[in-house]
Amino acid sequence: MKKSLFLLLLLPLVTIAQDAFSKKNAQKPTEDLTEVNINKNIQGTLLTPDTYEKVPLVIIIGDQGAVDRNGNERRTKSNAYLQLADSLLTRGIATYRYDKRILTQIKNRKPSDKTLFSDFIIDAKESVYFFKNDRRFSKIYLAGHGQGSLVAMLAVDKNVDGIISINGAGQSIDNVIVQQIAQQQPGLDKVAAETFERVKKSEKPVVDIERDLYVIIGPQVQPFMKSWMQYDPATELKNISAPVLIVNGSKNRQVDATEAQLLKDAAPTATFEIIENMNHVLKTVGNDEIEASKSYINPNFPLNQRLLELITAFVK
Structure with missing residues (x-):
């Protein structure tokens, strides 16, 4: 098996248990607070422009794995x-970004194997609830990156004014994985498809x-994968107004950029662009793979x- 396959399909092998949001224990945001811990699972950083006027808030939802609020995990530091967040701040846009709950539990030395995809949706919804009445x-x-794109779609409610899908898949994760395997190790994709079923x-x-x-898709990650692959992003997007x-x-x-086209087909009125020379971690790169x-x-x-230009125009 090529090592690149596991880089593409890296999934959290250590997960944590769900913890429901409690209004009683929620910390109220203050004007000078940048470290905002909503509860023990949602710990992040709030950046707000220095202005007396109201500004839009973008909640950044991270990609798969034990990703921190800065977009990094054990193997990467992008x-x-x-x-x-820093760039949007200079454009008059506030942001809240938080560590994935997997990472938070690892930091607290309380890992568990009970986390489901729905827990990420809970975290996103609770983040919205926490800020919804902030004047x-x-x-x-909601700006979801990678896996966070689907989380954002599923967390939308009346308090969300719009969603931003950044490098998100347009089909269920099992189909995405099977296609990736087909490109890297033909033959194994059929075994993978049968295994998922x-x-x-x-x-x-x-x-x-x-x-x-x-x-x-080993036994250890099957509960999480089953909870994730039940969702079809394109179908979910059709239900968002x-x-x-x-x-x-x-x-x-x-x-692949074709995944974004699947989302666009599901939401014809959406603002859509394949950004030239942008890679998965939002950086501008050329043809030199190294x-x-x-x-x-x-x-x-x-x-x-x-x-940055697209997000700023969309939000403002």
Whole structure:
């Protein structure tokens, strides 16, 4: 199995248990507060422009894995979300970005194997609830990156004024994975498709798994994967009436730009663009693959400016 497959399909192997939001214990935001911990699962950073006028708030929802509020995980340090938040701040837009609950529990040395995809939706909804009555903000937008794109779609309610899908898939995750495997190891994709179907239909963990697929759909991650692959992003997007911005990058090697087109087909009125030379971690790269790989580990690699222009225009 090629190592690149596991980089593309990296899934959280250590997860944590759901913790319902409690209004009684919620911390109220204050004017000078940048560290905002909504509850023990949602710990993040709020950046607000220095102005007396109301400004839009963009809540950034991270990609899959134990991703921190800056867009990094154990193997990468792109600082993509930190750069995005800092850049939007200079454009008069507030942001809230938070660590994925998986990472928060690992930090607290309380990992669990009970986290489901629905827990990420809960976290996004609770973030909206926390800020919905904050008088500093004129509107609230959800900006989901990668896996966070689907989370944003499922977290939309009457308090959300629009969603931004950044490099999100347009079909269920099992179909995305099967297509990726087909490109890298033809033949294994058929085994993967059959395995996903067995897992979907089985009430108990499926233990007879091809070795090369174990990290993707082994018994340990099956509960989480089953809770994730039940959702079809294109179908979910059809049910959203709020304004939508859909973007992907022409240099995205993890989620192909065709996925964004599937979303656009589901939401014809959405603002849509395939951003030239943007990769999965929102950086501007060229044709040199070695140089482009540095964008995942170099926190100073420049953020794509067209992405900033699109988000700013959409939000304002």
